[in-house]
Amino acid sequence: MNKIIKYVITDILRNKIVLIYTGFLLAASLSVFSLEDNSSKGLLSLLNIILIIVPLVSIIFSTIYMYNSAEFIELLVSQPLKRNAIWLSLFTGLASSLSIAFLIGAGIPVLIYQANLVGLTMILTGVLLSVIFAAIAFLATVKTRDKAKGIGAAIMLWLYFSLLFDGLVLFILFQFADYPMENAMIALSALNPIDLSRILILLQLDVSAMMGYTGAVFKDFFGASNGLIFSFFVLLSWIVIPVWYSTLKFNSKDL
């Protein structure tokens, strides 16, 4: 298993796309921190990168990589290896190289300019989002054999999580404005890893505004240790469930 992981990582490194991604993240985060006169504004720009670019790159790259290594997977399957091990080591290799890219590209500048709780939350959620969207990409590739269809599905999933879902939540919020929606909002946010990550960062960044009445509900929930553990577990299950389900599918898949 270790050998496959090692092979996947070296293959990805040779691929150069991840290197370019790392360079892009590094350049972007260094420039947002050095351009803005106060570094909290830099954090805001970085927030957008983490919430939009990281999931996008993670899901698209993973999908394309999986389709391109279809022959390699076939080769591996013909060896005396368990399918579980093959699939999980592919996932581990891909997820860890994306996480390392994020840690180098965005983590180092954040640690240089904003080595505080906000910065650390951002790094943690960025890593989790990289892994989550790799997991979702695995789900997309195992479900569809056609490359174009699979990439399309990946893009649609990204669009859904980063844009459409919030639109739906906003719509629901306006429709049910007369009802107490705070707890429902917390439940809804668990359905979208990007939202959950954003709220965790928001509670650090905009704590003054979040301390208003409804804000206090969110703060009480997400700010307390129970809420933090809850959100962490929800984010973890966003990794575990797609990986587990795609492994099941891959085990019985007719290659």
Next chain:
Amino acid sequence: MYCSATAANIYVGAKRSHKTVSSAILSARDGDTIFVDAGHYREKNLIIDKSIILKGIDFPVLDGEKKYEIISITANGAVVDGFKLIHSGVSSLEDLSGIKVYDSRDVVIRNNILEDTFFGIYIQNGINCSIENNQLIAVGFEEQQSGNGIHCWKGDSLKVIGNQISGHRDGIYFEFVKNSVIWRNVSKNNLRYGLHFMFSNDDMYVNNVFRNNGSGVSVMYSNRIKMFSNYFEENWGDAAHGILLKEISDGFMEGNYFTRNTSGIYMEGANRIYMKRNVFENNGWALKIQASCMDVVLELNNFIGNTFDVGTNGSLVLNKFKNNYWDKYEGYDLDKDKIGDIPYRPVSMYSMIVEKYPPAMILFRSFITSLLDKTEKLIPSLTPENLKDTAPMMKRAF
């Protein structure tokens, strides 16, 4: 000495002729000075009805035994200096206090420590009294069972200077007080307001710190108030404001700092307020200005790192924003006069949405809400058309 016939020194202490302060006061005449040695005195209710100076050496303790008002002053020109007052009685009916001044003028209360008093220092109809350098610490847990730190009800030319107040209901309370000054006080961790102003005209407060009070500072129904260089910090909660201005007219605010409040300033029915060179930093809302405000002028203020710059509840705008620095301003300055060429609209669409649907705060800073905000900037529809800074500064105003 022969010439000092009118001003004698009287000493109180375990080894002195007077064992209690009350017996010393009984034998004193106007103008005398009573020195009190360190010790623990249970004087029940000490009444100062002569113009004397009561001076404590090394903070003698006056204990109210949780039953009595500790010192009551009914004489003009009395001075209480250097005592430690503990455990006053608690009564909402009589407003028992550490030190209470009744209908007197020129009273001085300075350098005292008040611990666990119901009301701290209470001026009831005083003229030209000073309250200086006192420390007031209360341990009330509920608003109902706690009194105010420095409570002034009806007065003129009072001076409240250099006091430290914490744990009371309101740190400093002014009602019907005119021409007075509040200077260099620190009022923090009080249950309700750091400073509470009602029906008090022509007052000024300077260089005070109001931090982490239940609902910040509240100034209501008063005219011609001047506020300089005060710090309003960390007042958190839906009903908490750095400062609440309600029905205030002709106020002047300069050089104040509003930092990390849920809302820095909340204005309702405020008229003709001139705000200049204030700093709003890291607040939820820097300024909530309701449509009922008129002729409020904001000039040369710095708005930095606030979640929302300005919130409002209607489309009517009768106020003026000029030459402020907004860190969210995205305009340009082609003629290099350091003033932006396009106006800045400090009310974002999302702040209007959050005002109407508070739970929407959970979607803040998401992709779709940023998109909505950008669209609104191009084609304003929800935000008030006239609420804008026509000449925003490109760099910090000061």
